[in-house]
Amino acid sequence: MWETKIVEIREKVKENIKGLSYEELNEKPSQEEWSIAQIVLHLAGAETRFLTLAIDSAERGGGKSDSDVDLSVFDDPSQKMIAPIEPPTDPQTKEDLMKSLDESRSLTTRFLEKYTKEGLNHQSMHHHRFGEMPIWQVLELLGKHEQRHLVQMEDVKKRIR
Numbered sequence: 001m002w003e004t005k006i007v008e009i010r011e012k013v014k015e016n017i018k019g020l021s022y023e024e025l026n027e028k029p030s031q032e033e034w035s036i037a038q039i040v041l042h043l044a045g046a047e048t049r050f051l052t053l054a055i056d057s058a059e060r061g062g063g064k065s066d067s068d069v070d071l072s073v074f075d076d077p078s079q080k081m082i083a084p085i086e087p088p089t090d091p092q093t094k095e096d097l098m099k100s101l102d103e104s105r106s107l108t109t110r111f112l113e114k115y116t117k118e119g120l121n122h123q124s125m126h127h128h129r130f131g132e133m134p135i136w137q138v139l140e141l142l143g144k145h146e147q148r149h150l151v152q153m154e155d156v157k158k159r160i161r
Helices: 002-018 022-026 036-060 094-114 135-160
Strands: 123-127 131-134
Touching: 002 036, 002 094, 002 135, 022 036, 022 094, 036 094, 036 123, 036 135, 094 135, 123 135, 131 135
Parallel strands: none
Antiparallel strands: 123 131
């Protein structure tokens, strides 16, 4: 299920930035908030971290886990979360942002080409916030994370225009 949802969500992210100018991509709604460019870099960086963890765990054989972790925290945009790594603040071009998204997605593609849910049955990876979680659940984590930030991007667009 999440194998197809992550593709749809990523397409929405890309569509969201296509019509934006350089200035709109890099404008922050306030000093404390991220620009759309920073959100995109955060998404690419998070995908790289999530999938690197998943691939490394799968290659090592991972731990054992029979139950999914609760990822509902991503469903409530009003619940603030602190990112473990802040995205760069230097201005970005649309082309560079698209390249970052494509590069991070190559890890997800590699993961999906090499592994199946059944093949990773009961194997886990360690996530800094959620602890031990089934490796295959990384796709749900990725999808819910991007969906949450897609809502954030829409909000930023409204506020900077």
